[in-house]
Amino acid sequence: MTQLDYSPAEKVVPVTEGPTAAPSQVGRPQVSQLLPRLFRSKAALMSLFVIVLVLIAALGATWIAPNDPSVIKLTQRLKPPFYTNSAGVTYLLGTDALGRDVFSRLIYGARVSMVVGLSAVLISGAVGLLVGLLSGYFGGLVDEVFMRICDIQLSFPTILLALTIMAVLGSGLDKLILVLGLTGWVLYGRIVRSQVLAIKNDEFVLAAHATGERQWRILFQHILPNIWSPVIVIASFTVASNIVAEASLSYLGVGVPPSVPSWGTILSDGRQYIGVADWLTISAGIAISLTVLSINVLGDWLRDYLDPRLKNIV
Amino acid sequence: MRYAIRRLFQSLIVAFGVSVVAFGMLFMTGDPAEVILGESADRMSVSQIQEFRVKMGFDRPWYVQYGSFVGKALQGDFGNSFVRHQPAFEVITDKLPATIQLASAAFVLSLLISIPLGVLSAMNPHKLLDRIATVLAIFGQSIPGFWLGILLILLFGVHLKWLPISGSGTWQHLVMPSIALAAFPIARNMRLTRSSMLDVMQRDFVRTARAKGISETRVVYVHVLRNSLLPIVTAIGLEAGFLLGGSVITETIFGWPGVGREIVSAIGSKDFYVVQAGVIMLALIFSAVNLLIDIAYSWIDPRIRYGS
Numbered sequence: 001m002t003q004l005d006y007s008p009a010e011k012v013v014p015v016t017e018g019p020t021a022a023p024s025q026v027g028r029p030q031v032s033q034l035l036p037r038l039f040r041s042k043a044a045l046m047s048l049f050v051i052v053l054v055l056i057a058a059l060g061a062t063w064i065a066p067n068d069p070s071v072i073k074l075t076q077r078l079k080p081p082f083y084t085n086s087a088g089v090t091y092l093l094g095t096d097a098l099g100r101d102v103f104s105r106l107i108y109g110a111r112v113s114m115v116v117g118l119s120a121v122l123i124s125g126a127v128g129l130l131v132g133l134l135s136g137y138f139g140g141l142v143d144e145v146f147m148r149i150c151d152i153q154l155s156f157p158t159i160l161l162a163l164t165i166m167a168v169l170g171s172g173l174d175k176l177i178l179v180l181g182l183t184g185w186v187l188y189g190r191i192v193r194s195q196v197l198a199i200k201n202d203e204f205v206l207a208a209h210a211t212g213e214r215q216w217r218i219l220f221q222h223i224l225p226n227i228w229s230p231v232i233v234i235a236s237f238t239v240a241s242n243i244v245a246e247a248s249l250s251y252l253g254v255g256v257p258p259s260v261p262s263w264g265t266i267l268s269d270g271r272q273y274i275g276v277a278d279w280l281t282i283s284a285g286i287a288i289s290l291t292v293l294s295i296n297v298l299g300d301w302l303r304d305y306l307d308p309r310l311k312n313i314v
Numbered sequence: 315m316r317y318a319i320r321r322l323f324q325s326l327i328v329a330f331g332v333s334v335v336a337f338g339m340l341f342m343t344g345d346p347a348e349v350i351l352g353e354s355a356d357r358m359s360v361s362q363i364q365e366f367r368v369k370m371g372f373d374r375p376w377y378v379q380y381g382s383f384v385g386k387a388l389q390g391d392f393g394n395s396f397v398r399h400q401p402a403f404e405v406i407t408d409k410l411p412a413t414i415q416l417a418s419a420a421f422v423l424s425l426l427i428s429i430p431l432g433v434l435s436a437m438n439p440h441k442l443l444d445r446i447a448t449v450l451a452i453f454g455q456s457i458p459g460f461w462l463g464i465l466l467i468l469l470f471g472v473h474l475k476w477l478p479i480s481g482s483g484t485w486q487h488l489v490m491p492s493i494a495l496a497a498f499p500i501a502r503n504m505r506l507t508r509s510s511m512l513d514v515m516q517r518d519f520v521r522t523a524r525a526k527g528i529s530e531t532r533v534v535y536v537h538v539l540r541n542s543l544l545p546i547v548t549a550i551g552l553e554a555g556f557l558l559g560g561s562v563i564t565e566t567i568f569g570w571p572g573v574g575r576e577i578v579s580a581i582g583s584k585d586f587y588v589v590q591a592g593v594i595m596l597a598l599i600f601s602a603v604n605l606l607i608d609i610a611y612s613w614i615d616p617r618i619r620y621g622s
Contacts, residue, residue: 151324152331155601156593157559160577161335164593167581168342168349244458248563251460252578267461274464275472282468285461293456300452 037305044301047294054291057110065104066092069261073099078277094279096269102280105261106287112262113291116177116246117239123181125235128188129224135189136196137219143193150186158183159248166254173256176249180242187234195227229306236299240292247288263288318609325605332597336590337383346372350396352584387594393587397580402591405580406573410595412482413572416565417557419488420495424553428500429546432507437534439512447504454501460563463494467567480569491568495560499553506549510542517541544615551607555600 081094093102135146162179169175208218249255250264258265263284270280303310340346347367367373392402435444471479477486523537562574573592580588
């Protein structure tokens, strides 16, 4: 979490690097230090553990899930957790309104959450990175146009924009990934742009210009490696917000199709039965919250590890 | 003043962009008639569909359609709701007060809780209170608001029966939706207040104030807090969008009769003129709020007026 806040009694260590100094030159965090440092933070370690569990569930759902998540058995509708049927099969988290195994659906749901969370981040990261690099480096008209597009997109609450686009396109995993990816790039674009602006007149960039290097080489080989930190940090937080967005949209019926087991569709299935079968709502909600919490805590840790100054912008 | 004019000009570009997006929404699949008719198009003959296209004006070139869309929208005409048989604009404006009521309640609630907690945390860093507040804040930022809403319904509505689970009208109806909507802003503003306060506390002028023998209370509330508020004011501007957007789901869960729930139910019944009107209204309100905040902000902090 945030151990890097100075308490007022402590003496302030003057920051020798100005905010424009390229982090690559002095004290860039070493990759080899990552794990030893991680093991010193209990919260970050626990979060990593949860995330690994969710990843294992997502990758190995076919083998881990005790039952087929889609098999409908109307004779055992809405059975509570730990219900054992006549065949001796125990349902750890009970069944839903169609008699499907909630625990198995939850495990398969991890797959949807992870796929949506990660793929949408790849799309928005790639688009935002490109826009931010070009906008910050070339400035002028390119910058003006991209920034106005950012403004326009920011004037729509993200969830509202995603909701209406999904409503027109119709539900589906591929569409959901695309919509979340393309509505989420603005944050990357803006922050990458500001980072590029901050370092593009630094000595190492000017030196590259002086040696006659090509523009794209300067952009991708000198500038890009120095602005990774905020991109990685935003990406980690965006995975979390995408998981929530998937759940919200699926809950409203425009995310993944209702038949696909996802944490959002389980919540949606549980909505009508909240008074008689709250285990649907509670189990899916805990899965979402715990995953998002872990990603956020790890993201916080990663930010402080990579560059504590990012606290002001991310 | 020049800043205000430039900022106003930017808002006009945004408004233009909003109209393009809202108009383009129906054309994303290529055929707006198909979007509106949905599955019932399968039961119609080709000539019937064509007739529908002509009736709706979808047979005209897109720029003519866009022109007439903007022309009518400027007069508050967004077409008629297919379901309610009344102008879409009216459907939305009727629901607007409820949405603003809920968003304002959540907004006030978030400020009343987050800023005092953030100040207390910053005054006692790494003590018990700070740790509890920090953990709560991380939970608040991670638990999806709509699930929190469902949990509140389950606990206070279904089990304890203290509060009504759906609808509006009395102050009791407002309690759970505003908590669910405010949870995230409370958590974020609290962390922001805390880190901003800790940041300011290290500045020279605070040390000077202490050295002059000013009481600690005065140092904290007058010197530190006032200077910590700038980043919080910025965050509050963005919050307007979050509250309006978040209301879509919160309103649906609590059956709150606002714009958000109306948009969701209009999507369900493929009443796209209402969806368009709702999306445009929310986006324009959000832009207007941000415009006002930016201009107000430039008066508070002259660096913005003279900066970049």
